[in-house]
Structures are given as structure tokens and as C-alpha cells.
Amino acid sequence: GEDVEQSLFLSVREGDSSVINCTYTDSSSTYLYWYKQEPGAGLQLLTYIFSNMDMKQDQRLTVLLNKKDKHLSLRIADTQTGDSAIYFCAESIRGGSQGNLIFGKGTKLSVKP
Amino acid sequence: DAGVIQSPRHEVTEMGQEVTLRCKPISGHNSLFWYRQTMMRGLELLIYFNNNVPIDDSGMPEDRFSAKMPNASFSTLKIQPSEPRDSAVYFCASSLLRSFEQYFGPGTRLTVT
Numbered sequence: 610g611e612d613v614e615q616s617l618f619l620s621v622r623e624g625d626s627s628v629i630n631c632t633y634t635d636s637s638s639t640y641l642y643w644y645k646q647e648p649g650a651g652l653q654l655l656t657y658i659f660s661n662m663d664m665k666q667d668q669r670l671t672v673l674l675n676k677k678d679k680h681l682s683l684r685i686a687d688t689q690t691g692d693s694a695i696y697f698c699a700e701s702i703r704g705g706s707q708g709n710l711i712f713g714k715g716t717k718l719s720v721k722p
Numbered sequence: 723d724a725g726v727i728q729s730p731r732h733e734v735t736e737m738g739q740e741v742t743l744r745c746k747p748i749s750g751h752n753s754l755f756w757y758r759q760t761m762m763r764g765l766e767l768l769i770y771f772n773n774n775v776p777i778d779d780s781g782m783p784e785d786r787f788s789a790k791m792p793n794a795s796f797s798t799l800k801i802q803p804s805e806p807r808d809s810a811v812y813f814c815a816s817s818l819l820r821s822f823e824q825y826f827g828p829g830t831r832l833t834v835t
Contacts, residue, residue, distance in 0.1 A: 640822050642822070649828070650828055650829075651726070651813050651815070651826030651827050651828050651829055652765075652813070652815075652824075652826045653826065654823045654824070657822060657823075697765065701822065710767070710824065711767075712764060712765040713764065714764035714765075715764060715765070
């Protein structure tokens, strides 16, 4: 079945880059997503990438996709304390946007001053 | 826009009681999703609706769980009878049909003692 795997914790110092990794299993995924969850809040879409792309950059965020290895990563440049949150990788299945997203368990990013 | 509204934000109940969680999606959105989040299992999709019609309820854990969407602006998730293992944060999310961005509500933290 479909599965999305992430490491559970990452700790970095303020100003450093953070790299959060994710592996997925459904090779037919059309879209892959990164969501951010701040304490006590719901998830918020951070960025996404189409499966026919290798990289997407959006300000401090860089998403890299390796379709062959089914590996997705999110790089946050110049990490700030406000970036402390849980980051979820998700893939869409069954043609994507209309329905099911499979989420990883989330990576808790802690940013130390 | 007020975003997705969920009520109550916190619910504490005793085992065996009926629990009803409520969700108001963003106006104009025609897809609605119910998720459950626990430390052990992460974020799980319970059920989703398109145009008020349930499309996939395969994630509903058992017959004690039921969900309805009587109109485009309201949905409920009911647990009857509730059990301690139902303790979790329940999220509602909505989106436009064929959009990959789901907007999450703040969640309802349910504790069953």
C-alpha cells in the first residue's frame, strides 16, 4: 500500500540550513506536498511540486524530487526560530487533487537560537 | 475569510458517551475532509466528501464513527459510543474540487476518559 516515511525529529541552529527528507511509495503520485503545522494549529500548505519537476524554489524554500528513488526533500535556508514546527510530506494518489492525500508522520523541526 | 471553523476546540467526555464534532468549510469549497491525528499513527484520513456526497469512507475506523454533510456549509463527525482509544485531535479540511490545496481547521482535541 501507499506509505510516506519521514524522520521524526530535526534540530538546527538559527541561521543554518535545514533539510527535511521524505520517501514515498506510490510511483503514480502526480503531486507531492509539504505542509507545516505550528503548535495548536492545523496544517498549512507550504509548497508543492509536480512529479515531472526535479526542483522548485520559493524564497527560502527549495524542494528537490528524485523520482527514481522516490525521495523528496525540503530545504529551508537561513532557518529562523519561527520555522520551528512539524513538517509533513504528503503525496496524492488516484489522480491527485480530488481526493486522498497520504501524509507522513511529520518531522518536528526545532531551531535553537 | 474566517477559514475552516471547527467546534468545539476541546472536548472531554467519559467512555460510552456520544461525541459530535462540527465543521464549517470555507464558503465556496466543495470538498471536505475529516482527519484524525495521534502520536502513534500520525495523520489519517477518515472520510471525504465532494459536493456533500461521501466519496471514500474507508478510513473510518469502525461503525461507531459516522459522518454527515447535510449541506455545503456544515459537516459533523459523530462517535457513539466513544472509547479512550478515540482520544486524538480531529481536523476538518476543505478545498475546491480539483484543487491540490486543502485548508485545515484548527482541530478539535478529544479526550475520552
